[in-house]
Amino acid sequence: MRYLASRTVYMLVILAISSVAVFYAIRLSGGDATAARLPASATEADRETLREVLGLNDPIYQQYFTYMGRLLSGDLGNSLTNNALISKMVVEHGRNSIILGAAAFLLVFLVGVPLGMLASVRRNTLADQGIMSLSVAGMAVPNFWLALLSIWLFASVLGWLPSAGCCEPRQLILPAIVLAAEGTALTVRMTRSAMLENLDSDWVRTLRAGGLSEARVIGKHVFRNALIPIISLAGLRIGQIVGYALIVEVIFGWPGLGQVLVNAVLRRDYPVAQFFSLVLVVMVVLGNWLADLGYLAANPRLRKT
Amino acid sequence: MASPLLSVRDLTTVIRTEGIEFEVVRGVSFDMYPNEILGLVGESGCGKTMTALSVMGLIPSPAARIAGGRVLFGDRDLVSLGERAMREVRGDDISMIFQDPLTSLDPMFTIGHLLTEVIRRHRSVSRSEAEAMALQALTEVELPDPETRMSQYPHQLSGGMRQRVMIAMALMLDPDILIADEPTTALDVTVQAQILDRLLGQQRRRGMSMLLITHDLGVVAAVADRVAVMYSGEIVEQAPVTQLFSDPQHPYTQGLLRAVPQTRHQRGALHTIPGRVPPPQFVPPGCPFSPRCSQALVRCWEEHPELVPDDGRHLRCFNPQPLAPA
Numbered sequence: 347m348r349y350l351a352s353r354t355v356y357m358l359v360i361l362a363i364s365s366v367a368v369f370y371a372i373r374l375s376g377g378d379a380t381a382a383r384l385p386a387s388a389t390e391a392d393r394e395t396l397r398e399v400l401g402l403n404d405p406i407y408q409q410y411f412t413y414m415g416r417l418l419s420g421d422l423g424n425s426l427t428n429n430a431l432i433s434k435m436v437v438e439h440g441r442n443s444i445i446l447g448a449a450a451f452l453l454v455f456l457v458g459v460p461l462g463m464l465a466s467v468r469r470n471t472l473a474d475q476g477i478m479s480l481s482v483a484g485m486a487v488p489n490f491w492l493a494l495l496s497i498w499l500f501a502s503v504l505g506w507l508p509s510a511g512c513c514e515p516r517q518l519i520l521p522a523i524v525l526a527a528e529g530t531a532l533t534v535r536m537t538r539s540a541m542l543e544n545l546d547s548d549w550v551r552t553l554r555a556g557g558l559s560e561a562r563v564i565g566k567h568v569f570r571n572a573l574i575p576i577i578s579l580a581g582l583r584i585g586q587i588v589g590y591a592l593i594v595e596v597i598f599g600w601p602g603l604g605q606v607l608v609n610a611v612l613r614r615d616y617p618v619a620q621f622f623s624l625v626l627v628v629m630v631v632l633g634n635w636l637a638d639l640g641y642l643a644a645n646p647r648l649r650k651t
Numbered sequence: 652m653a654s655p656l657l658s659v660r661d662l663t664t665v666i667r668t669e670g671i672e673f674e675v676v677r678g679v680s681f682d683m684y685p686n687e688i689l690g691l692v693g694e695s696g697c698g699k700t701m702t703a704l705s706v707m708g709l710i711p712s713p714a715a716r717i718a719g720g721r722v723l724f725g726d727r728d729l730v731s732l733g734e735r736a737m738r739e740v741r742g743d744d745i746s747m748i749f750q751d752p753l754t755s756l757d758p759m760f761t762i763g764h765l766l767t768e769v770i771r772r773h774r775s776v777s778r779s780e781a782e783a784m785a786l787q788a789l790t791e792v793e794l795p796d797p798e799t800r801m802s803q804y805p806h807q808l809s810g811g812m813r814q815r816v817m818i819a820m821a822l823m824l825d826p827d828i829l830i831a832d833e834p835t836t837a838l839d840v841t842v843q844a845q846i847l848d849r850l851l852g853q854q855r856r857r858g859m860s861m862l863l864i865t866h867d868l869g870v871v872a873a874v875a876d877r878v879a880v881m882y883s884g885e886i887v888e889q890a891p892v893t894q895l896f897s898d899p900q901h902p903y904t905q906g907l908l909r910a911v912p913q914t915r916h917q918r919g920a921l922h923t924i925p926g927r928v929p930p931p932q933f934v935p936p937g938c939p940f941s942p943r944c945s946q947a948l949v950r951c952w953e954e955h956p957e958l959v960p961d962d963g964r965h966l967r968c969f970n971p972q973p974l975a976p977a
Contacts, residue, residue, distance in 0.1 A: 548754040554709055555749075556769035556820065557742035570759045646804045647758060 349648060353638040360631050368623045369410050372616060381614055383426045413620070423617040425610075432621050435606060440625070442512060443591060443602030446525065449518055450587050453526035454533050459576065461530075462537025467564060469542065477534060484531025489590055493524045493597040510599035521598040525590055529583045536579060540572035547571075577644050581637025585630040655682035656860045657706070657745075657828055662720035662730075664698075664705045666931070667713075673931040675701045677884040678720070680958070683828060686858040688851075690875030690892070692865060692907070694928050698884040699864045703830045706862075707747055708737045724828075743773040746821035748850075750833040752813035756805035762789075762816055763801035766823065773824055788823035789816065792849050811842035815849065822853055829854065832864045847874065868911050872896055880904045883928055883939035890964040900964065900971040902944050908974075938969070946972050 380393040397403050401412060416423065422432035465477040487495075500520060501509035511517045544550070545568055553563045592604035599605075603622055610618035642648050664676035676698045683689055691699050704710045706722050708729060722729040724744070729737065741747075749755045757765060766785035770776065776784070782801070789797035792815040805813055814834065821829055834850060835843040851874055854861045863875060871878055872892065879889040880903065888901040899905045906924040926943040935941055941951040948970050958967045 547757075548749060548751055549757040551709060552749060552755045552817070552820075553757065555707060555741055555747045557738045557740070557772050558769065559738060562768075562772075567757050567759070571757070647806050 349642055350639070353635060353642075357631055357635040361628065364627045364631070365414065365624060366410065368620060368627060369413065370406065372611075372620050372623070373406055373409075417621075422621055425618045426615045427610075427613055427618075432618060435618070436603075436621075436625065439601055439603050439606050442600060443595070443604065445513070446518065446521055446595070446600055446602055447587050447591060449522035450525035450529070451583065453522060454529040454583055454587075455576075455580070457526070458530040458533025459537050462534040463541055463564075463569065465534065465538045466541035466545065474538075478538070481531040481534040484527045484534075487527070489524050489527060490593050490597060492527055493521075493594060496520050496524060497597075510597075512600050517598075517600075521594050521600050524598075525587055525594045528590070529586050533576065533579075533583070537572060537576055540575045541568055544568045544571040574641065574644050578637055578641040580640065581634035584633030584637070588626050588629050588633070653684055656685050656724070657683040658721075658723040659702075659706065660721045660723065662702065662705055662722065663718045664701055664710060664715060665718045666701075666715045671932070672718075674718070674934075675715070675884050675931050676705055679881075679884075679886055680720075681879050681886065681889065683860045683862060685827075685860050686855070687876045688854060688861045688863055688874055690863050690865065690871035690878040691881060692868060692871055692878060693881035694866065696928050696930075697881045699881055700832055701884075702881070703747065703832050703862065703864055707741060707745065707830065708732075708734070709741075709747075739773070742769050742821075742826075743824045744826055745828045745830065746824070746826040747830040747832065748814075748817050748821050748834045751837045752810050752817055753837065755817055756813055758805050761802050761804055762808070766801075766816075766820055769820060770823060784823060785819070788819035791822070791853065792816075792819045794819065810838055811846060814838060814842075814846050818846070818850060818853070822857070825857065826859065828860045828862070830862045830864070833866070834863075835870070836865070836867070868907060880907065883934055884931060885939070885967065886958060886965070887940065887967045888965065889958075894964060899974055900966050901940075901968050902946055902972070903940050905974045906943075938967075946970050 380388070380396045383396060384392060401409055404412070420433075422436070424431055425435070461477050461481075465474045468474045497509045497520065500507045507520055508514070508517050509520075541564075545564070550563060550568065553567055558567075591602060592608055594600070595602045595604040596608055603625060607619060607622040607626070609615075610622060658680075659682075660680050662676055662679045663674055665672045666675050679698075679702055681689065691702065693699055701710065701715070705717055706729065710717065717730050720730065724740070727736075729740065732740070756762075760768075763782060763785055766788065767778065767781040770781040770784050771778070774781070774784075786797055786801060789800060794800055794812060794815045800808065800812070800816070805816075808816065818834075831850060835846050838846060847870065850861075853859070863871070865871060875892050877889065878892050878895045879886050880895075880901065881887070882903050888895070888899070888904045890900075895904065896908065899908055903924070906922070909922040910924065912921055924943055929935060929939060929942070935952070937950075937952040937954055938944070938947070938956050941947040944951065950969050954969070956967045956969050958965050
C-alpha cells in the first residue's frame, strides 16, 4: 500500500510541475496572441486593449494561478480563433483520439504479445528470425514515413483503404496500424526476452518434473511471470501513442486532440494549445500511474509486505 | 535380492555446443531397489545431475539428448517412451527434488495452487479433494502452520520451508522412486539435518526407492544403503555403503574419502586430489582419472577400463591398491 501511495503522490507532483512547464513554454514560444483574434489591420492600441482584457500583461505566475483557478472550477475558456468553447472541443475531438489511441493500444498488445510468445517458443527458427526482423523494421522506420508509405501503397496503388478522414472503421485501420507499429515492435522484443528469461528458471524444471504439459508450463506459468515487465512498460506505450498521435492524426486527417493542438500552436491560440497540451500530459502521467497499479496487482511479491 | 524397480543400462547423454557433441554421461548403469537409498557421489561437473535428468527425461532440449542406453521401469523403457507418456510418469511414479529451493517454486502462484495443479494433473479429483491431499502432504513433512502456507506465495517462506514444500510436492502422489539432487546443499547447516531427517523418515515409511545425489560423503555414509561414485561421466566404483567406506578400491574414491576433514587427526593441510575433472570435450583416451592418479600404469593411459563386478562391488580400475593409512 505504501508503494501505491508513493506512486500516487509522485503522479500528482509530476502533474503540478508539468502544468507550470506547459504554461511557461507556450508563453516563451514567442508570437503574438492577438494575431489570432484581431484582423491584420488592427491598430497597436486595439491589440493593447485586448491584451489587457485577456490578462496577458500580468506577470506570468499571476496568469498561471488565474488560469489554474478557472480550470479547477470547470471554466476551460474559449478558443481565440473562433471563440468555440474549449470544453466542447475536448469532448468532440477527445472521443476521436480515444478511439484511435485505444485501437492502437489494443493492437500493440494483441499483436505484440502473441508474436513475442511465438518467437520465444520457436527460438532460433525461421519463424523467430522472421518476427524479429519485422520488429527491427518496426522500430527503425519513423512513423511519419510509414504513414506516407502505407497511404501510397494501400490507398493510391491498391485502393483498398481510404487515405484519410474520419470516422468510419475503414478509415481507422491505417492510422491505428501506423500509430501502433513501434510499440508493437518493442512489445514483441520485450515479450520474447521476458519469456526466454523465465523459461530458463529453475521452477520451470520443477513444473515439468510434476508432469505438467508444455502448454501449461509455458502458456500459464512462464507467461504469467513474463507479464510483469510487459505490464510495467504498458505505461510507456501509452506515452508513446499519445506523442505519436500528433503526427499521425495530422497526416491522416483524423480530427483528434493532436490535430487540434498542432493547429492551435500554429495559430498562437494560447488557451486551446495550453489546455490540450495539459490533456496530453495528464494522459501520459495517468497512463504511467495505471501501469504502476497493474504492476502492483500482477506481482504478489509487492502486494503483501 | 528383489528384482530392481528401475534399471539404468549403458545410459549415454550428449551435449551439443557450437556444433560439436560430447558425452557428459557415458555408459552409466545402475539398479534401484524398493525401500533402498542409492547414493550417487562425485565432484561438481561429473555428470550426477545430468544422469538424474536423463532418467526423468528432463535434459535441456535441444542442447542435450540421450544418445544411447535404456532406463527400464517396470516393463517400459523410459528413454524410448514418448514425451506424453513420460509426463504421466513424472511427478506420479518418479519424482524429483532439486538443489535450490529458493528458485525452484514459481513465484507467481500460491503453494496451494502449485501443489493442487500437479495433483489434478495426475488424479481426477475435485479442487477441494486436491487441496485436502496437498494439506495432508504439507502436514507430513512437518511444515509449520500448513493451512496458512497453502495460501502463501513462495517468497513468504524460508528456504527450509520451501524445501519442505518441494518434498511434499514430490511425495504427495506416492511415487515409487524419488530422485533428490543435492536436497540440502543450499540450506543452513541446522536446517540440513531436519530436511534430511524428514526425507529419510518418509522414504522408510513408504518403502520408496531413493536416488540421493550429493557431494557430501558424510550424508551418504549416514543414510545410503549403496553408493555409486561418478567421475567424468562414468561410474568408477559402486558398492554397499559399509564396504565402500571401510575398503575403498578405486583411487578416486580413496582420494574423496581422504579429502574429508577428520577432527581426530592432527591439524594441517587438508588432503586434495591434484588437478581437476577433465572437461567433457577433453576426456583422456585411457582411464579418465589417469592424469590425476598416483598409481597409474602405462596401460591406464592407453586403455579404457571396464566396470567389473566383484563380490557385490563394481570397480573400474586396472591397478587397485589398498588404501594407505593416512
